[in-house]
Amino acid sequence: MSGEACRVSLEQFEGPLDLLLYLIRREELDIREISLAVVADQYLAYVRRAEELDLEVASEYLVMAATLTSIKSRALLPGREGEEEEGDSAEALLRQLVLYRAFREAAEDLRENESVWRNAFPAPGERERWAPGQGIPVPQGQFTIVDLLEALESLVEQEGEPALGTLERPRLTIAQCIAAIAESLPPGRRVALKAIVGPAATRLRLIGFFVALLELVRRGWVEFRQTVPFGDITFRRTARWAERCSTDSQEA
Amino acid sequence: MLDRLARGIEALLFASERPLSLQDLCDLTGSGPESAATALEAVRSSLEEQGHSILLVELAGGWRLVTDPDLGDLVSQLFEERRPGRLSRAAIETLAVIAYNQPCTKAAVEAIRGVDCDSAIRSLLERDLVRICGRQETPGRPLTYATTGQFLSYFGLSDIEHLPRKREIDELLSSGPVPEQPGDLFEQSG
Numbered sequence: 052m053s054g055e056a057c058r059v060s061l062e063q064f065e066g067p068l069d070l071l072l073y074l075i076r077r078e079e080l081d082i083r084e085i086s087l088a089v090v091a092d093q094y095l096a097y098v099r100r101a102e103e104l105d106l107e108v109a110s111e112y113l114v115m116a117a118t119l120t121s122i123k124s125r126a127l128l129p130g131r132e133g134e135e136e137e138g139d140s141a142e143a144l145l146r147q148l149v150l151y152r153a154f155r156e157a158a159e160d161l162r163e164n165e166s167v168w169r170n171a172f173p174a175p176g177e178r179e180r181w182a183p184g185q186g187i188p189v190p191q192g193q194f195t196i197v198d199l200l201e202a203l204e205s206l207v208e209q210e211g212e213p214a215l216g217t218l219e220r221p222r223l224t225i226a227q228c229i230a231a232i233a234e235s236l237p238p239g240r241r242v243a244l245k246a247i248v249g250p251a252a253t254r255l256r257l258i259g260f261f262v263a264l265l266e267l268v269r270r271g272w273v274e275f276r277q278t279v280p281f282g283d284i285t286f287r288r289t290a291r292w293a294e295r296c297s298t299d300s301q302e303a
Numbered sequence: 304m305l306d307r308l309a310r311g312i313e314a315l316l317f318a319s320e321r322p323l324s325l326q327d328l329c330d331l332t333g334s335g336p337e338s339a340a341t342a343l344e345a346v347r348s349s350l351e352e353q354g355h356s357i358l359l360v361e362l363a364g365g366w367r368l369v370t371d372p373d374l375g376d377l378v379s380q381l382f383e384e385r386r387p388g389r390l391s392r393a394a395i396e397t398l399a400v401i402a403y404n405q406p407c408t409k410a411a412v413e414a415i416r417g418v419d420c421d422s423a424i425r426s427l428l429e430r431d432l433v434r435i436c437g438r439q440e441t442p443g444r445p446l447t448y449a450t451t452g453q454f455l456s457y458f459g460l461s462d463i464e465h466l467p468r469k470r471e472i473d474e475l476l477s478s479g480p481v482p483e484q485p486g487d488l489f490e491q492s493g
Contacts, residue, residue, distance in 0.1 A: 170375020
């Protein structure tokens with residue numbers, strides 16, 4: 052039995068109710084409690100088979116398997132305690148099956164309507180719905196949550212591409228720093244780093260001036276002193292600055 | 304030869320982008336409902352008697368001129384590639400449950416179908432066959448769904464009362480509550 056029962060895979064069913072209805076109909080049974088007990092094994096065989104094939108079995112199928120097992124065990128062992136509760140679960144399942152079957156049949160009727168009416172083309176507006184590239188048509192004043200979600204989604208998509216605007220980054224070249232130092236470090240005076248950088252000491256300015264001063268120290272134009280660790284660093288022009296500047300201006 | 308009113312109504316129906324109700328036609332032509340109804344019938348029968356490929360049908364709460372479905376294969380060539388495909392089985396079952404139960408929540412649909420209906424509902428929303436119509440005032444305030452005018456047009460229905468098996472299903476639904484489906488513990492919220 053199970054071989055034949057399993058020839059078809061779970062995928063073709065719209066869930067456990069659909070599978071159950073299929074099995075009941077195949078056995079030419081009515082939707083009754085006893086029928087559930089009859090097809091329970093076949094149902095379990097389907098689920099087991101799907102698991103053997105390593106297919107992911109949706110949890111709904113497993114919940115139904117448990118329900119069927121309990122219904123079947125009750126059919127085998129009548130008069131147990133807690134019978135009423137399980138009887139209710141069978142009853143609920145039967146009602147669910149009847150309802151689902153009714154809707155499935157209604158869906159089949161609608162399918163027939165679909166076959167006919169999707170081939171009737173109204174004049175003229177409706178078919179503009181299908182114009183290429185056009186979004187979902189929404190009658191005026193009928194925006195819904197879905198529209199919002201879609202709008203959000205399209206924003207998220209756009210975010211994937213970087214914005215093409217230019218961000219101005221404040222630029223401070225070493226040359227600019229040296230020019231500023233020439234002013235704030237007059238010949239013959241000893242000036243603290245803090246004073247050279249000035250009151251608006253952003254991190255950028257601090258680094259810029261520090262690197263500029265290092266460069267001047269390297270060239271020997273400026274000498275520095277720091278009396279204690281982490282104390283103020285002070286700078287003073289050397290004689291070389293004046294020499295250098297005079298040769299520069301001569302070259303110029 | 305159609306009379307002046309019938310010709311006017313035919314022109315309105317031809318040009319309109321939505322179904323026109325009898326009331327619309329009365330308002331537009333300034334005629335009474337009886338003469339408008341007579342004119343509609345004159346348009347319908349003249350199209351039929353002369354064997355035209357255009358039919359006058361009552362769809363989604365109004366009247367509409369449509370091409371004969373028998374010529375669907377021919378006409379659909381015009382819209383190839385951009386005509387939506389047929390609904391999946393999951394979608395059409397979900398739609399059926401919503402149509403007979405509206406307004407109804409996703410949980411109610413799932414209670415009847417016994418499976419997750421998230422993607423089915425989403426595709427129906429995208430195709431404008433159902434719409435979000437509000438929230439149910441129960442814990443969690445779940446969204447409720449209802450069918451649209453597009454739904455009626457799509458299935459060639461004049462109104463919701465003309466759903467197939469309407470009475471049968473109404474009786475079934477009124478004979479007791481929709482059984483509660485044990486919740487899926489791993490279901491993602493939202």
